[in-house]
Amino acid sequence: MQIKTVGVLGCGLMGSGIAQVCAASGYKTIVREVEDPFLKKGMGRIEKFLSDGVEKGKVTADAKQTTLGSLSGTTKLEDLKGCDLIIEAIIENVDEKAKAFGVLDGVVGERTIFCSNTSSLCITELAAKTKRPDRFAGLHFFNPVPLMKLVEVIRALTTSDETYQQVFAFAQSLGKDPITAPDKPGFIVNRLLVPYLLDAIRAYENGLGTLEDIDKGMKLGTGYPMGPFTLLDFVGLDTTYYIANIMFDEYREPAYAPPPLLKRMVLAGRLGKKSGQGFYKY
Numbered sequence: 001m002q003i004k005t006v007g008v009l010g011c012g013l014m015g016s017g018i019a020q021v022c023a024a025s026g027y028k029t030i031v032r033e034v035e036d037p038f039l040k041k042g043m044g045r046i047e048k049f050l051s052d053g054v055e056k057g058k059v060t061a062d063a064k065q066t067t068l069g070s071l072s073g074t075t076k077l078e079d080l081k082g083c084d085l086i087i088e089a090i091i092e093n094v095d096e097k098a099k100a101f102g103v104l105d106g107v108v109g110e111r112t113i114f115c116s117n118t119s120s121l122c123i124t125e126l127a128a129k130t131k132r133p134d135r136f137a138g139l140h141f142f143n144p145v146p147l148m149k150l151v152e153v154i155r156a157l158t159t160s161d162e163t164y165q166q167v168f169a170f171a172q173s174l175g176k177d178p179i180t181a182p183d184k185p186g187f188i189v190n191r192l193l194v195p196y197l198l199d200a201i202r203a204y205e206n207g208l209g210t211l212e213d214i215d216k217g218m219k220l221g222t223g224y225p226m227g228p229f230t231l232l233d234f235v236g237l238d239t240t241y242y243i244a245n246i247m248f249d250e251y252r253e254p255a256y257a258p259p260p261l262l263k264r265m266v267l268a269g270r271l272g273k274k275s276g277q278g279f280y281k282y
């Protein structure tokens with residue numbers, strides 16, 4: 001089956017980035033949000049990213065127009081009926097995801113492939129809740145989606161060889177450089193990244209250094225583009241806390257246990273860049 005039309009569920013930070021790269025790669029792309037204001041906000045984010053790209057000389061004005069021309073938005077799941085592949089990037093909740101896939105199962109063709117961009121939930125569990133567990137895979141993008149080259153392709157226990165190969169090739173067709181990751185909490189990247197971020201918080205709580213010095217140390221000393229606290233604020237403290245809890249639940253290892261400070265910052269609403277304050281103020 002040739003993939004020509006792609007559906008994206010959710011037009012938040014990840015969904016809008018995913019829809020943008022699909023449209024920019026020549027796929028007819030339909031992105032669905034639950035309500036018009038969310039859709040407008042997400043579409044506005046895409047438009048701005050492309051305009052910034054034109055200003056920076058990274059995107060041509062023609063490419064911007066072609067991308068926007070390949071992209072449409074909707075609030076109706078039924079409008080995704082002609083899609084060959086659907087990528088879900090909605091709230092990290094199994095029931096909500098299963099509900100959306102349940103509706104789609106009834107409207108799309110039999111060969112349509114379902115993918116989830118979940119960063120933490122079990123792909124096999126999500127696949128098992130659909131009528132097409134063999135045509136289901138994880139497709140995990142990284143923020144900011146249009147700039148980050150990596151995509152993790154995750155096979156559920158039930159994913160067929162054909163689906164896995166098609167999804168992997170699809171990720172490559174987006175200009176990404178995919179890797180295959182196991183269906184285990186954290187996949188590959190978060191499995192290594194999250195304990196590092198949690199350890200940085202623990203070290204800070206134990207007086208290792210100032211936020212600025214720890215960030216500067218890791219940035220300049222190891223060539224990371226961002227120090228751990230800048231990255232925590234960028235990813236979102238709530239997101240990190242959520243992933244850490246899922247990993248700790250599964251592995252029961254202290255390395256994945258969220259430190260008390262992280263929990264308290266989430267409870268206080270200091271979620272990072274998106275809330276205006278995390279470890280730093282914005």
Ligand code: CAA
Pocket residue numbers: 048049050051052053054056058059119141142143144147148190225226231235239
């Ligand atoms: N359109 C096109 N290109 C653009 C652009 C736009 N709107 N905005 C920026 N760019 C280009 C820039 O021109 C630049 O290109 P060159 O390298 O060729 O010069 C490049 O993108 C980087 O942009 P900037 O110079 O503006 O910014 P930066 O150098 O500070 O990089 C960053 C920004 C890419 C975010 C970098 O800081 C970074 O990689 N940070 C780490 C991000 C990270 O770790 N993400 C993963 C988080 S974990 C996750 O997402 C998974 C999960 O499940 C939680």
